[in-house]
Amino acid sequence: MFGEEYDVIVVGGGHAGAEAAAAAANMGSKTLLVTMNLQTIGQMSCNPAMGGIAKGQIVREIDALGGYSGIITDKSAIQFKMLNKSKGPAMWSPRAQNDRMRFAEEWRLALERTPNVDFYQEMVGGLLIEKDKVVGVKTSLGIDIRSKAVVLTNGTFLNGLIHIGEKQFGGGRAGEKAATGITEQLVDLGFESGRMKTGTPPRVDGRSLDHSVMIPQPGDVVPEKFSYLDTPVLTTQRDCHMTHTSALVHDLLREGFDRSPMFNGRIKSIGPRYCPSIEDKINRFADKDSHQIFVEPEGWNTVEVYVNGFSTSLPEDVQYKALRSVKGFENVKFFRPGYAIEYDYFPPTQLKHTLETKLVQNLYFAGQINGTTGYEEAASQGLMAGINAHLKINEKEDFILQRDEAYIGVLIDDLITKGTEEPYRMFTSRAEYRTLLRQDNADLRLTPRSFEIGLAKENRLKRMEEKEKKSDAFVSFFKETSVRPEEINPILDSVNSALVKQSDKMFKVFSRPKVTMEHMLQLDAVSGFVEEHNLDREVMEQAEIQVKYSGYIEKEKHNADKLLRLEGVKIPKNFDYSKLKSLSYEAREKLNSIQPVTIAQAARVSGVNPSDISVLLVYLGR
Known part of the structure; x- marks a missing residue:
């Protein structure tokens, strides 16, 4: 079946995998996308929306570079909003509500129309490695498929464990099985792994809701779009709605806390700080009597509704009882309960800035396997991994975006130099040059660079x-x-x-x-x-x-130029920081582990202070 050798194999068909496959293929690599279910390529596993604060900037950057996410979003949007319009343009962030089914369909069709992309549906259970270099993958049927590079984008599927109250079962997503084998092999090879948690709210029948008692949340009067190309602009939009929880709802939810996997010790991993479950919100913000609930339609024609703000892993009977006490939800019918999921990830300090692993050559990680959360963060990593996999196997220069060039550059630099112990989410506050990194100028910043490497047309x-x-x-x-x-x-x-x-x-x-x-x-x-x-x-x-x-x-350009000088000060490869006794013990330990390439990267490593940088500059004769 697979007599030929592929240039790039992408494992996983989520947002990271889809962008990785598209990027590598459009640059000329013979690419194979292997995923457990070809019907869920580009699946919106959580909320049916793209963009938002800082995330919208990332989608525009993906588009400016020649990725597909902005185009797919525009083709499947049902509502558009430019957030933070009352603030300065550095804060303006586009967000679209999407038709979930059309979004996945458009991704599948876009990839099928991309020359150089082949598809195969099966679980990848391991990697083929020879002399510290990946040379392909092994499927669950025992088929060896060889390639010059592999990009892993496993999402929440690596040893995924779903929790609903006291019930738990293996799975990478509701209705889909977990992926096994890869974590164990990577740990045997010397990789460090960890566990993270995320969650999702119930999906309900919109026909059972009373929208008349909720607050309408319409889109912009003059909607914009994501892609810089000639994608469609919305002429009609669907409203979302807003309602609130109450003290009664909170009391009903507390009745199930003794059966909550979050509070009884069943879930030991850390969830996303900025997207907490409803039980976590009640626990952490006990002084608040209510929290916002956004009622988001899942598409143009479906009656399914996403209950944004009610993410939970409480028992299904507790979810149902409490949600029926929310204004407008008195007669609610469930499509499915909310749940939490734990999964394996690999601390991203084990990667280079190209997203290639330090331990195994030509092996790339992208998306939630690196500890991030969000479609946009995943898609941008997939794009960069696909680009760099193609460049590496063709012996071309790495493609790395600096912190003053793109939010994508900030995201990857944060992951590589600081790591993350909780699901990482992008915010405008993470970017020190956000006045330069606006959503309106992503094409001016990035399209010429992408054209140079052969991706942007x-x-x-x-x-x-x-x-x-x-x-x-x-x-x-x-x-x-x-x-x-x-x-x-x-x-x-x-x-x-x-x-x-x-x-x-x-x-x-x-x-x-x-x-x-x-x-x-x-x-x-x-x-x-x-x-x-x-x-x-x-x-x-x-x-x-x-x-x-x-x-x-x-x-801001002046400040960026000053820091850019430190980006030019290279640190010798495999430098032994332990011999510099003037460095703090923490700095020696962290720098030896991460092995930053430049002084500027070293300065951004958590635990490294300005005096440590001064020591390094003196040692390097600067």
């Missing part, structure tokens, strides 16, 4: 260059064109901004906090320029940000 690059050319010309227009007091003062007066006494450059007036593009478009010269050059909303938004935040952007 020429049509994508041309669109980006056209956008950049038009927005730069618009900014230059504002810098070079003056406006008279009689033209601008009525606008300034309408927003209670100080009037001008003489003609001034538009750039200076536009820079004022209360003056927006809508105000500037009231000027004949501005509206004429827009019409003459056929500028779209995206170009105008880009120009407005460049004008209003130019000072902040330049300052």
Whole structure:
């Protein structure tokens, strides 16, 4: 069946695996996607949504690099919102509600339309390794499939254990069996493994809910989209709804705490801090009488509803009794109860920045196997692992994104240098250069770099260059064109901004906090320029940000350039930190374990302080 050798084998068909397979194949690698169930490629195992705070930026970065997640999201969206619009543009985060079935279908079809991708449905039970290099995989039927590189994206399936109250059973997801064999082999090879936990809420019948007593949560009046390509924009949207728990609901849930696997010791692993279960919220925030519940439809036509905010592993009878006391849920019918799942992961400090393992050559880890949580975090890792697997086997330079280039760079650098003991989730606060890493400019930041390595296609690059050319010309227009007091003062007066006494450059007036593009478009010269050059909303938004935040952007670029100098200070390979007695004991231990490549990476290792970096710089003659 498998006489030929593949370039890249991807194990797992979730968000990480799908992006890894697409990236490697689109760069020219003969790729095999092996997964336990071909019907669940791109499955949204938890909530039917993509994006959100910082996660939306990641999806746009994936798209800018030539990945599929943004395109798939746009094709299957049922609602779109730009979050944090009241704050500065560094915080704006796109989020889409999706049709779960269409999302998975679009992923499957997109991969089938991708040349160089083959498919095979079976469990991978082990790796083929020769002289510290992976050379393929072994399936549960005992079939050896050889390849030059392997990307593991096992999600929650490695020795997965599902908990519902006092009941527990093996599984990687509701209705699907766990994967066995890989963890044990990797541990035998010297890898360190651990256990993590995540959970999901009940799914219910929307026909049994009373939406009239809930608060509607509509999408944006003028919805945007994720992909920079010509994907569809929503013309109609489905509302979500919001309701709340109550003191009665909390009391009913507490009745089951003695049977909760979280509280009776059955679950020993750590769950996601920023997506806690309802019982965890009640326990940790005992002073709060209510918590928000978001009622999210699972698609355009299905009646299934996702109960966001009610993730739980309590017994099913307790879940049902408590949820019936939530406003609007009095007659609720369950499709399935919520559950928690424990699974194996491998601390990501065992990886290089390419996501290749340090112990086994040409073996890459991506997604929840690295201790992350979230579709977006997984997809971005899959994309980077697929890219680097292709580059490595073709003896080309590694593709690594720095912290000032992308949220993806922040994510991977955090994982590699700091590790994680709880499911890692991206936030804007994790990025020190978030003014540079906005959702609106991901294409300007990343598409040229992706084009250079052969992933982003020429049509994508041309669109980006056209956008950049038009927005730069618009900014230059504002810098070079003056406006008279009689033209601008009525606008300034309408927003209670100080009037001008003489003609001034538009750039200076536009820079004022209360003056927006809508105000500037009231000027004949501005509206004429827009019409003459056929500028779209995206170009105008880009120009407005460049004008209003130019000072902040330049300052952040300067800070990034300073730190970039430390990125250029290389540390010798396999450097022995134990011989530097001036380093703290913790720094020696952590640095010997992680083996950072540059001084800047060493500075970001947890437990390494500035004085340790000074010692290293002195030793390296800097």
